[in-house]
Amino acid sequence: MRAVVLTGFGEPKKCLKYREDHPKPVRKPGEVLVAVKATGVNPAECHIRNAKLPKAMITIPQILGCDLAGVVLEADPTSKFKVGDRVVSCTGQFLRDPWGTYAEYVSVREALVAPLPAAVSFVEGAALPIAGMTAWQALAPSMPLGGKRVLVLGGAGGVGHFAVQIAKTQGAYVAATCSTRNTDFVTRELGADRAIDYTQEKLETAAGEPYDVIVDLVGAEPYVWGLLRKRGRLAAVSFDQTMQGRQGWGLVLGVVARMMRLKLASALGLCPQYDSVVQDVAPDKGLIQASAPALSCPPPSTHTHTHTLPPPASGVFWGPVGVVLGCRDRAVPYVSVSRTDGGSW
Ligand SMILES: NC(=O)c1ccc[n+]([C@@H]2O[C@H](COP(=O)([O-])OP(=O)(O)OC[C@H]3O[C@@H](n4cnc5c(N)ncnc54)[C@H](OP(=O)(O)O)[C@@H]3O)[C@@H](O)[C@H]2O)c1
Secondary structure (H helix, E strand, O other): OOEEEEOOOOOHHHHEEEEOOOOOOOOOOOEEEEEEEEEEOOHHHHHHHOOOOOHHHOOOOEEOOOEEEEEEEEOOOOOOOOOOOEEEEEOOOOOOOOOOOOEOEEEEEHHHEEEOOOOOOHHHHHHOHHHHHHHHHHHHHHOOOOOOEEEEEOOOOOOHHHHHHHHHHOOOEEEEEEOHHHHHHHHHHOOOOEEEEOOOOOHHHHOOOOEEEEEEOOOOOOOOHHHEEEEEEEEEOOOHHHHOOOOOHHHHHHHHHHHHHHHHHHHOOOOOEEEEOOOOOOHHHOOOHHHOOOOOOOOOOOOOOOOOOOOOOOOEEEOOOOOEEEOOOOEEOOOOOOOOOOOOO
């Protein structure tokens, strides 16, 4: 089959190889074999490729990628999926599993597969799983969000643009940080009440009244604790600050130490309620809810927004189930696997 295989560590050109003769995965009982139509690209894969994480933890060669949208090719006779069904999945592929989604075929546990609504394109669907679930799981402990004030740090990004929309659909007041080029996107398209341009404004002064929930996607903790209400909740998703200048086991230890420090401080009442968001890849932990009819949304937008990858990886769409899912940055057919804006993950 065709696949993009990680053969070492470093720059994409050096270590990501396009192969046409890679072995096809063999479906095991309980799994669904999917013909991949589009795959998502997420920062975690770039951290693996850059050897941010300890090399001993990583299988080489391996196919990277954990997000897919595609069509069922094979399933158990008792499966709820049948051949030809359109599906979406976060496969949970990470570090040691050599069978990622930058590939033509993926065999994935049925429990991790969800139906893809007919009106949602494969490219848009592939942008949803891990980023959508992360956003959902970051907000879930604070739900219901109606009437609450939510601040999303990194509101224009892969996770943030889902977090903004989920919070808005639940009736929260939402402020989100982004750079100048994304302020219209965050307010007019995603529906945030306030975009805080982090290149122009000082967060502490621009943020206004304290927040019930802060979703931190840029590693701003602990500097943002002061922006929370007394019993506010901080969902820390990004380890970017901790990761700076570290890699390998030093990075792992740094992340664990940070999580423990915060848990302890939170338990002792020294800082607000703190959630370190570690994704659970079960579809019912956000993937299905993110496309649930219970969500009601602002009007659909037809604007196409290009952020870090060229079209067709962009767009905000309106599904027949009544939900807006913003899909940007992450979904690329097959081989486009690195940022084109010169940024580094
Ligand atoms: N994607 C996933 O599925 C996933 C899953 C779990 C964890 N994470 C982690 O979550 C974090 C965010 O991931 P992502 O995929 O959403 O990244 P992303 O698409 O690169 O988005 C990051 C956003 O943060 C904004 N930003 C950058 N610097 C900022 C600053 N100093 N202050 C305020 N906002 C700033 C950027 O805004 P502008 O573009 O406007 O500059 C950008 O939209 C990363 O640490 C990642 O490892 C991601």
